[in-house]
Amino acid sequence: MINNCKLILDTHCEVYDLLKPWANAEFWNFEEHVNEGKLLPSGIYLIGRRQFHLNTNLLRQFTLENTIKIILSNPAEGSDTLRTHCDKEFYVTDLVKSKNILLIGGGDMDSDWPCLQYDSFLPKLYDYSENIGVIQQMNEIYDKKIKPYKFLFLNGRGRSHRQYLINRFGNSEILNQSLWTNLDQANGSIQYLPPYYEVNQYQHRIDIPTANFYVKHNLFNDEWGEIYLKAEPYIDTYFSLVTETVFNYPYSFRTEKIWKPVAMGHPWIAVANRGYYRDLHNLGFKTFGHVIDESFDQIDHNPTRLERIATVVEDLCQQDLAKFLEECYTVCKYNQQRLAEMRIKVRQEFPERFFKFLKQYNFDE
Numbered sequence: 414m415i416n417n418c419k420l421i422l423d424t425h426c427e428v429y430d431l432l433k434p435w436a437n438a439e440f441w442n443f444e445e446h447v448n449e450g451k452l453l454p455s456g457i458y459l460i461g462r463r464q465f466h467l468n469t470n471l472l473r474q475f476t477l478e479n480t481i482k483i484i485l486s487n488p489a490e491g492s493d494t495l496r497t498h499c500d501k502e503f504y505v506t507d508l509v510k511s512k513n514i515l516l517i518g519g520g521d522m523d524s525d526w527p528c529l530q531y532d533s534f535l536p537k538l539y540d541y542s543e544n545i546g547v548i549q550q551m552n553e554i555y556d557k558k559i560k561p562y563k564f565l566f567l568n569g570r571g572r573s574h575r576q577y578l579i580n581r582f583g584n585s586e587i588l589n590q591s592l593w594t595n596l597d598q599a600n601g602s603i604q605y606l607p608p609y610y611e612v613n614q615y616q617h618r619i620d621i622p623t624a625n626f627y628v629k630h631n632l633f634n635d636e637w638g639e640i641y642l643k644a645e646p647y648i649d650t651y652f653s654l655v656t657e658t659v660f661n662y663p664y665s666f667r668t669e670k671i672w673k674p675v676a677m678g679h680p681w682i683a684v685a686n687r688g689y690y691r692d693l694h695n696l697g698f699k700t701f702g703h704v705i706d707e708s709f710d711q712i713d714h715n716p717t718r719l720e721r722i723a724t725v726v727e728d729l730c731q732q733d734l735a736k737f738l739e740e741c742y743t744v745c746k747y748n749q750q751r752l753a754e755m756r757i758k759v760r761q762e763f764p765e766r767f768f769k770f771l772k773q774y775n776f777d778e
Contacts, residue, residue: 418482418777419456426461426486427533428517431763443468454480457776459517462487462498469503476505476513482776484515488533491659491666492520495528512774517767520659520666529770531763532696534668536756538676543641550644551678551749555742557648558735562592564726565650565679567670569629569639571599574660574684574719581723587730592650598626605632610649612641640669647677651734652741654726657685661715665692678749680741682729684722687713697751699744704737705729 419437422429429439438453440446443464458481465472465485475481485503487495495518499506508514509526516528538544566588568575579601582588595604608616615638623631632638647653653674659666665686671693674681680701683689690700690710700707705725712718729737771777 417455419453421453421456421458423459423461423464423486425463426459426517427488428459428486428531428763428767431760432459432767435764444471447471452481455482457482457484457771459484459486462490465503469505472514473505473508476508483513484517484776485509486517488517488519488531490519491662491668492518492522492526492528492664493659493662493666495520496522496526515770515774515776519668520662521664527774529767531766532667532755532759535672535752535759537640537669538642538672539753539756541640544676547642547644548676548678548749550648551746553644553648554677554679555738560649560651560734562650563587563590563730563734564592564652564654565646565674566591566593566654566656567639568593568595568600568656569597570627570658571597572656572658572660575656576600577719578654578656578684578723582726585727587727590730591654592646596627596629596632603628606646610643610646612638612643614638614641642673642677644677647674647679650679651738652680652682652729655681655683655685657683657689659686660684660719662686663688665689667693672752675745675748675752678742678745680738680745682722682726684719687711687715687718696755698748701741701744703744704740 420432420435421438421440422432422436424439424441438451443460446452460483472483476483495516499509505514509516512527516526517531518528519531519533521530522528568579576599579588579595592606592610593604594606595601605619608619611619615632618632618634621631625631655670655674657670658668663686665688671683688710690707693700709718709721709725712721
């Protein structure tokens with residue numbers, strides 16, 4: 414019970430496990446929930462993307478009639494994508510901006526969008542038992558002084574910043590010095606990891622023919638294959654070039670892409686939105702400003718920031734990378750430990766943050 418309101422959870426709302434102890438009821442199919450007469454008037458309903466998509470008109474009606482209070486919960490998406498969904502898939506932007514529907518998302522948003530940010534990707538690497546032993550191989554990264562590749566550069570879905578860097582580095586031959594992938598022809602030619610470096614359960618899928626231009630789902634057998642860690646790509650490179658999902662939108666969205674090198678204790682350069690490094694610092698993580706110029710993080714103009722990052726990578730590849738790696742060890746070890754601590758912290762603190770969020774927008778009345 415929340416004051417005079419009841420909490421009802423979609424079992425696929427992505428924060429179900431975190432809020433279940435406070436739930437008065439739950440459902441997995443909203444239409445059935447309503448048709449069976451189980452709707453709780455004035456209840457607070459947390460609804461995931463799938464059920465929201467299937468019941469958009471009904472949810473809009475209930476909101477306008479003030480029958481129930483609705484929160485769209487989709488922290489697996491950043492704020493840019495969440496806004497697009499509200500605009501073009503659910504058609505509820507007016508109700509969100511009038512504070513009649515609230516959001517839970519993976520990235521911060523403009524103040525006129527009532528959104529509770531939750532770093533859903535931060536704890537997940539440790540949820541997979543296969544990753545625990547791999548994380549413990551961090552010292553092998555530093556024990557191997559001479560490596561066959563300079564950096565790890567993984568690219569999935571087509572994004573303009575990924576395409577730019579693939580073309581940029583291809584023209585300068587730096588791409589040949591990296592261990593890299595491209596799983597979407599929107600970025601250029603498809604490039605898989607050599608089988609030795611791919612996660613074991615997907616090695617045999619590299620050669621499976623596909624007519625699709627986006628081959629990630631085929632490679633990972635329609636699973637979330639990119640969540641798994643394998644030590645060898647990190648052991649055989651000096652740093653990771655992380656092309657995050659969001660680059661042009663001005664709010665951070667941290668995905669498994671950044672947490673993988675952090676968990677492995679691998680140095681990294683992030684290709685992301687302006688302020689991404691600042692926001693990591695605010696979470697208590699350290700970066701590598703003592704060995705590289707990270708001033709690109711504060712460049713507003715997206716093309717200029719991207720070109721500056723490319724230049725930093727090119728300059729770094731001309732340096733003594735074994736020395737660079739050694740100078741990054743202390744920061745990497747600290748970040749690895751910080752991630753393990755934060756994994757517990759972000760989940761423990763979420764319920765309290767959620768209830769404060771409800772109170773902020775008078776949803777608990």
